[in-house]
Amino acid sequence: xxxxxxxxxxxxxxxxxxxxxxxxxxxxxxxxxxLTNLTNIIQFFNSDEGNKVAVIDESGDLYPSLEAGLKTIxxxxxxxxxxxSQADAEAAVENEDYKGLLIxxxxxxxxxxxxxxxxxxxxxxxxxxxxxxxxxxKSQIAATQLQLSPDQLxxxxxxxxxxxxxxKENAKTLEELSEARGLVYVLLFVIYFAVIMYANxxxxxxxxxxxxxxxxxxxxxxSPVKQMFGKILGIALLSLTQxxxxxxxxxxxxxxxxxxxxxxxxEFLGFQNVPLSTVIYAIIxxxxxxxxxxxxxxxxxxxxxxxxxxxxxxxxxxxLVIAGFMIAMFGLGQPDTTFMTISSYIPFFTPMLxxxxxxxxxxxxxxxxxxxxxxxxxxxxxxxxGARVYKGGVLMYGKSNSFKDIKKALQLTKED
Numbered sequence: 001x002x003x004x005x006x007x008x009x010x011x012x013x014x015x016x017x018x019x020x021x022x023x024x025x026x027x028x029x030x031x032x033x034x035l036t037n038l039t040n041i042i043q044f045f046n047s048d049e050g051n052k053v054a055v056i057d058e059s060g061d062l063y064p065s066l067e068a069g070l071k072t073i074x075x076x077x078x079x080x081x082x083x084x085s086q087a088d089a090e091a092a093v094e095n096e097d098y099k100g101l102l103i104x105x106x107x108x109x110x111x112x113x114x115x116x117x118x119x120x121x122x123x124x125x126x127x128x129x130x131x132x133x134x135x136x137x138k139s140q141i142a143a144t145q146l147q148l149s150p151d152q153l154x155x156x157x158x159x160x161x162x163x164x165x166x167x168k169e170n171a172k173t174l175e176e177l178s179e180a181r182g183l184v185y186v187l188l189f190v191i192y193f194a195v196i197m198y199a200n201x202x203x204x205x206x207x208x209x210x211x212x213x214x215x216x217x218x219x220x221x222x223s224p225v226k227q228m229f230g231k232i233l234g235i236a237l238l239s240l241t242q243x244x245x246x247x248x249x250x251x252x253x254x255x256x257x258x259x260x261x262x263x264x265x266x267e268f269l270g271f272q273n274v275p276l277s278t279v280i281y282a283i284i285x286x287x288x289x290x291x292x293x294x295x296x297x298x299x300x301x302x303x304x305x306x307x308x309x310x311x312x313x314x315x316x317x318x319x320l321v322i323a324g325f326m327i328a329m330f331g332l333g334q335p336d337t338t339f340m341t342i343s344s345y346i347p348f349f350t351p352m353l354x355x356x357x358x359x360x361x362x363x364x365x366x367x368x369x370x371x372x373x374x375x376x377x378x379x380x381x382x383x384x385x386g387a388r389v390y391k392g393g394v395l396m397y398g399k400s401n402s403f404k405d406i407k408k409a410l411q412l413t414k415e416d
Contacts, residue, residue, distance in 0.1 A: 011234025203301030289351025299386035
């Protein structure tokens with residue numbers, strides 16, 4: 001057992017001190033800071049140019065209503081009545097004095113028509129807000145022409161009462177689904193990126209030591225199971241250290257930028273009513289998913305003799321992770337379909353799909369428990385098989401022949 005802890009601690013400390021890990025952590029922390037301060041950054045760069053639109057009112061009557069309407073839609077969007085010619089206004093837009101030029105008039109029926117000119121049509125937010133404001137003006141003018149009272153106009157604009165009732169017992173409400181969807185969405189990304197990043201790191205670690213011929217010494221003094229899981233747990237501790245640091249940075253800056261949070265951090269983000277069981281299942285499926293893919297990555301990494309071949313060898317594993325993530329993203333809108341149910345019991349998809357279903361649906365307890373059992377059994381089987389491949393694979397050198405090397409590695413293990 002002492003050899004196991006030596007490998008675990010050595011894997012953790014050696015990777016923790018590497019320049020690549022430190023640089024990656026710093027870059028990810030900077031990205032985290034940028035994401036949590038995204039609103040402030042956008043406002044800083046927009047502070048000089050503003051969101052001001054020049055308006056030429058050829059009708060002579062529409063501008064006051066447009067200005068009043070925009071105040072209820074987007075207070076940051078400013079309009080200014082332009083008294084010069086259209087050519088001068090277009091030149092001002094080209095000089096970036098204005099975001100755009102809105103020319104408004106009325107048609108033969110007295111209803112508003114408009115033309116919006118800007119350097120690019122990519123900024124759909126401004127265009128959409130202007131269209132909404134003009135649509136409101138059009139509704140008011142049309143109501144006046146039809147001699148409709150304000151109450152009658154409001155009645156026409158009222159949405160149709162539409163109530164959704166779930167017949168299934170203990171089904172989640174729309175509010176509960178919205179809260180759960182946000183948490184599931186965030187945690188699916190965490191699971192996806194953690195597996196992609198750290199499983200690849202394990203494969204690279206094995207291939208690096210193998211290329212230096214250190215494996216020939218280690219394999220004779222430490223059992224392959226201890227060696228493999230020592231590396232897996234070492235990288236796991238490393239990943240938890242990095243994730244804890246990044247989450248701490250994110251929490252600090254979110255809380256700093258949201259000083260007006262009412263009810264605390266999680267209530268502000270809308271996660272206050274998420275059941276504790278969902279969080280517990282998230283942790284369980286994250287850990288089991290990590291070990292499943294980490295075990296797979298470890299013995300795949302043992303099959304290559306050159307670091308350059310690692311990415312090629314683990315590509316099928318990467319596709320499995322991507323497929324599971326994409327299916328889970330699709331399942332957020334339809335979590336109770338038969339396809340999602342069946343797919344959630346496929347071991348390599350279970351960490352993401354079963355967790356998605358647990359978060360979005362009120363499943364009977366046996367379903368997530370069965371998913372956990374499937375993952376545990378899969379990890380055990382993969383560990384036993386992986387240890388045999390690992391033991392023979394670390395003694396193989398030369399050009400990698402992809403998965404044909406698995407058979408060769410098993411033969412070397414029998415001969416040993």
